[in-house]
Amino acid sequence: MSGTDAVARLKQLLDYVAATERDKLAIPTDVAGEKGFRIAGSELMMLPGVQLNGGGEGDPLWVRVERLTKVKPPRLADAELGLWADVADDPDRKPALKSEVPIAVLRAAGLIEGSPVAGEPASMPLNAYPGLERLRRHLDAFVREVWTPWADEERARRRSIKLYNDLFALRLALDGSSDTPAELVCGIGMAEWKRPLGRLSYPLLTVQLEVSIEEASHAIELRPRSESPPGVESDTLDKLDIAGVDEWRRFTIPYLEGLESGLSPFAADGFDPVLRKAVQLLDPSGVYLPDLREGQQPDPDSLHVGPSWLISRVRAGRHR
Structure with missing residues (x-):
């Protein structure tokens, strides 16, 4: 074997070893x-x-x-609480009272009395609302008796929906629609x-x-x-x-x-x-x-x- 052939053979061997080590690095253990x-x-x-x-x-x-579909959060039967409560379409986000509500909305719902006064603020802060304690009691009851049972069931349901979506996307990848x-x-x-x-x-x-x-x-x-x-x-x-x-x-x-x-x-x-x-x-x-x-x-x-x-x-x- 000539010197040139020996060098070429050694290079091939080194390339093989390097490729083998790269393959090992790609093998997961966890x-x-x-x-x-x-x-x-x-x-x-x-x-x-x-x-x-x-x-x-x-x-x-x-x-x-x-193939499941989302179930929306339960509606508030209490009209007053419906104006003040923020109920998101998210079982991991607990309902809470809004920091303020437009005074015109409260007046139209009959929750505050009197006619509009020049220079009055556009919104009423929560801590200034006369029925604040009543709102808190009603919201606590709604969360405990109505929202929490929905959230517990819907949280699992949405995990199933995510599983379906993940598998649907993965099916496309398995069919060759992905670069990987x-x-x-x-x-x-x-x-x-x-x-x-x-x-x-x-x-x-x-x-x-x-x-x-x-x-x-x-x-x-x-x-x-x-x-x-x-x-x-x-x-x-x-x-x-x-x-x-x-x-x-x-x-x-x-x-x-x-x-x-x-x-x-x-x-x-x-x-x-x-x-x-x-x-x-x-x-x-x-x-x-x-x-x-x-x-x-x-x-x-x-x-x-x-x-x-x-x-x-x-x-x-x-x-x-």
């Missing part, structure tokens, strides 16, 4: 640090209009999100561990999802892609220099290929053996959380793996 859509299964369970693990035999419908190719995956088996090279907080298994819109109801539906095998997130473990990853991978891949009904976050008998094996091979002090005895606390410095799941947007090709 879901909290990833940008984009993400929601935990435990959150989905609490939302109105969201059904989990539906569909009939042969139709694994994992998530269905109805993306995939939607269901991550199963959250692993938590503080390591010298960084924090692990990532699902050990992933399943690619497809997003569709039901024609009649316009509900958004998420199903596993039948043509895509489950992902084994061993790259994430390798990045943190965790021993035993290769052995766990050799066990996991054929195991998942042998599952007759496929991997599902709703079928613990399918993923339990893989997650327990991860704990066994990756950390002798680790624990699979469902195996803890009542009242037992895991070692905070050891590997914790649980059956929890989430739905997340990832860079295309990332999860395999």
Whole structure:
């Protein structure tokens, strides 16, 4: 090999090493640090209009999100309070009394007496209004008995509406309408561990999802892609220099290929053996959380793996 060839070969090798390191930097180890859509299964369970693990035999419908609409805040039956209260279309903004109201409005409503006087102010300040204490009592009762029940229900409803909108936008990205190719995956088996090279907080298994819109109801539906095998997130473990990853991978891949009904976050008998094996091979002090005895606390410095799941947007090709 000539000197020129040796230099060229060395340059190729250095470029390969640099590319490999860049790829490692792109591998996430903590879901909290990833940008984009993400929601935990435990959150989905609490939302109105969201059904989990539906569909009939042969139709694994994992998530269905109805197309809900906002419900406006309740109207004030008290005419006097209606003039003074500020009730926003926002369940996180508690109604409050306005700082002032035009005197002409109060006079027209019969709430103050007398004819207009030259030079009188255009508005009456709240603290000068004769019925201030009555307003406060009525507003407190309205908030307690009427507005708060609406706000509690509407807050969850609007989270469902936001979820629908996020998934609708994500569907466009998955269809190639975005500059950043993306995939939607269901991550199963959250692993938590503080390591010298960084924090692990990532699902050990992933399943690619497809997003569709039901024609009649316009509900958004998420199903596993039948043509895509489950992902084994061993790259994430390798990045943190965790021993035993290769052995766990050799066990996991054929195991998942042998599952007759496929991997599902709703079928613990399918993923339990893989997650327990991860704990066994990756950390002798680790624990699979469902195996803890009542009242037992895991070692905070050891590997914790649980059956929890989430739905997340990832860079295309990332999860395999």
